Amino acid sequence: MSINRDFFTIDQVGYSFSGGDKILSGIDWHIPSGSFHCLVGRSGCGKTTLLKLAAGLLLPSEGQIHIEAAPVAGPSQKIGFVFQNPALLDWLSVMDNVLLPISLHRKVNETDRQSAHELLHLVGIADLADRFPAQLSGGQQSRTALARALITSPPALLMDEPFAALDAITREELQDDLLDLVASRDTTVLFVTHDIAEAVYLGDRVAMMDKGRISLNIEIDIQRPRSAACRYGKQFSDICQTIRSAMSRQVVK
């Protein structure tokens, strides 16, 4: 498969909840396989809705969405989804929560446990494997949810503000871990965040959504692999500034 083939193809997509106003309109977006795209936008502009459309959880009212050239008719197994709320099952331990995507379909074996452990280690909560969700902090819960999305090594990840509940340092560590992981697995990612710096640091492209439309979609040509140093470069802050001012222009309107 060539690197340039699109994983997600979103064409002229519009969406409205049954009988309601239009939430999204005229969305055009192509996400090539193996690339990392970010979506920023103010609260309530429709980011989560777009992500659910891409996942097949919602079906577009207008336009079409294709995943690897096949039209989307429902949730696809090729996608790992990280919800805005961690959505952990209270009655399962952290380990069992992470293994849920596997245990739903077949018996969990030792190899699965091993890889679950590695993922928990990666997100920094290996020592909490036997705890229950109610015994975790908010950030530990979202890290569990992240590990759960990664356990099946899906070809694509849709992530809805996965790091919102974390402190700055942990967040930066996890951003680097995510970039490494995604690069090694050649995963396609669509990442929603409201943190502009995070989007610029992670993304090959950053799109901005304004009241249900994509109002800006720019390429981030900062060299990879990216490191903490580039967060303080001139190029980095210029790009952030561009997006920021575009976003604050929305407010004036």
Add this chain to the structure above:
Amino acid sequence: MIRHRLLSILLLLMLLFGWEWVVRATNLSALVVPPPSDVASALWNGLISGYLWPHIWITGATTLLGFLLGCFIGFASGVVLAECEPLRKIVWPYILAMQVVPKLALAPIFIIWFGFGMKPTVVITALICFFPLLENTMTGLQEVSAEKRQLFRMLGANRWQTLIRLKIPSGLPVIMAGVRVAIVLALVGAVVGEFITGRDGLGASIIAAQGMMDSTLIFALLIIITSIGLLFYQLTLIFERWLLRRWSKGKIV
């Protein structure tokens, strides 16, 4: 904790002594209010002579049988109605109507159908236990958050898996609350049912004792019924704690 226990035992003793004293001092007829000492000896004699045991067994068995039957059917119907919306809309008015019918008022018809003895009482008890289970099961299953449902759709879970692995476990605390209500109602149902239908059982014994104007025996029987009620309630509570042990992990009580 221990101090409170001691105080509540002390309270009981004081009440019993006060009662004894008032009855003796005022020379009240034992027909109206028997002194506790008489009640205690009637209770003792009944247990020692073996006269009370068959009745205890019958009422206990009726309660348990009706309770299990009612809980099982209530739970199963709750699951079916929660899963099948059209059916729920069709039968709901009738369920509501059945719920407001005083179940004990149906006893005469049950006697015609099932004859005297245990059967009609078991049916009444089951009917009484049916509704809390039905209602709590339906509420419990429908309370699952939208994101957890979407998670299961994303993970490719089928309807059965979603029911068994998500909806029933998340509804279990609510369902168990229904079970706790049902066990209390079950004993009331069995005893009052025996008033009407039974020749045996503690309820029927109360009616028989009333016929002989034996208030002392009535009080003794009430003590036994209360003890059975407390025993069943505690057993249910222990079972619930055991069943929900994973749910309560880390919850601040």
